[in-house]
Amino acid sequence: MMRPLFATLALAAATTAAAAPAPASGDLAIRSVEVRPSDPVVGPSGSVRLVVDVVARGAERVSVVLEPGRAPSGDDEPGTEPEPDVSPSPPSGDAVPVPSASPDPGFPAPAVPAPVPAVGPLPGLGGLASAMPGMVGVSPAGGRPAWRVSPASSGEWETWRFLPDKPLSRWYRSGPWTVTATAVNARGERAVARAGFNLRRATEIEGLKAVRDGDAVRVTGTLLRVDPIGKVDYRPFAGQRVEIRFRPAGSPRWRTVGEAVTRRDGWFSTRVRADGEGTWRAEYAGTSRYAADASPQREA
Numbered sequence: 001m002m003r004p005l006f007a008t009l010a011l012a013a014a015t016t017a018a019a020a021p022a023p024a025s026g027d028l029a030i031r032s033v034e035v036r037p038s039d040p041v042v043g044p045s046g047s048v049r050l051v052v053d054v055v056a057r058g059a060e061r062v063s064v065v066l067e068p069g070r071a072p073s074g075d076d077e078p079g080t081e082p083e084p085d086v087s088p089s090p091p092s093g094d095a096v097p098v099p100s101a102s103p104d105p106g107f108p109a110p111a112v113p114a115p116v117p118a119v120g121p122l123p124g125l126g127g128l129a130s131a132m133p134g135m136v137g138v139s140p141a142g143g144r145p146a147w148r149v150s151p152a153s154s155g156e157w158e159t160w161r162f163l164p165d166k167p168l169s170r171w172y173r174s175g176p177w178t179v180t181a182t183a184v185n186a187r188g189e190r191a192v193a194r195a196g197f198n199l200r201r202a203t204e205i206e207g208l209k210a211v212r213d214g215d216a217v218r219v220t221g222t223l224l225r226v227d228p229i230g231k232v233d234y235r236p237f238a239g240q241r242v243e244i245r246f247r248p249a250g251s252p253r254w255r256t257v258g259e260a261v262t263r264r265d266g267w268f269s270t271r272v273r274a275d276g277e278g279t280w281r282a283e284y285a286g287t288s289r290y291a292a293d294a295s296p297q298r299e300a
Helices: none
Strands: 012-016 029-036 051-057 061-068 129-131 158-162 175-184 190-201 203-213 216-226 234-236 241-248 255-261 267-273 278-284
Touching: 029 175, 029 190, 051 061, 051 175, 203 278, 216 241, 216 278, 241 267, 255 267
Parallel strands: none
Antiparallel strands: 012 158, 029 051, 051 158, 061 129, 061 175, 175 190, 203 216, 216 234, 216 267, 241 255, 241 278
8 A cells, every 4th residue: 555645734714604503522534635626637747636535523633635546435545556567666857746736716825835855656645734723834844834714613614725735747656545534622632534446647639630521431540649658748558449529510429339449559540421511520539547638620
């Protein structure tokens, strides 16, 4: 199992959510864990910052941990997901780029952490962020001033917001990830809830052509994926099914008229019967590790 990297708090806020009937004294509960974006996609460069909202009541403090793998079942632990099809290599530069903009304009931008040296693949997201009601922007190192808001009354649901200070990039494992939220009350009792998401690498269908061939149309193109090894931006994506879609002239509706499987070099080709003139495109449905994509449209 991969051990998650622990990070300082970038942003954590307790704001009053929709009021619920007051629970019995000491009733500790987590109602929901929400991750935004819910389906992050990373390209060959740049990164994606997550926002995690935990709705809880009766909590003195809340923490979240993000790590690769599906949510546990039974005695399993997070992070036991099989290794990716290709092990990622470390970045070729000196550091993983970290954007400074906040994903939520209603809150201040998180602190920009020091660059991460390119010493190897990053196995887990820097995802431990402990929040205290009524405070945001406080790091364990004490380097940021606190911004205080009014804490919710006892028994109300509160939203605890976290911006983990390490963004997701191509250097993290693609596929299923688990967010584990833990709420603790004044007596040390705990409530745990989990949510999952898939981190996907981008794909791209390039060079699509639709050429008349007698009473049919030959559709060709190439499917690429963000290089999991990290040596180049994109590599051919072999053995993948690509749907061929057609929209007759004057019609607003697309329909699937054929499919093709990509070769070792990512190239695909298929000959499809043409019922009149119209517009063509190719679509890739994606997987748990790679995002869907649709090609530009071609007339034929």
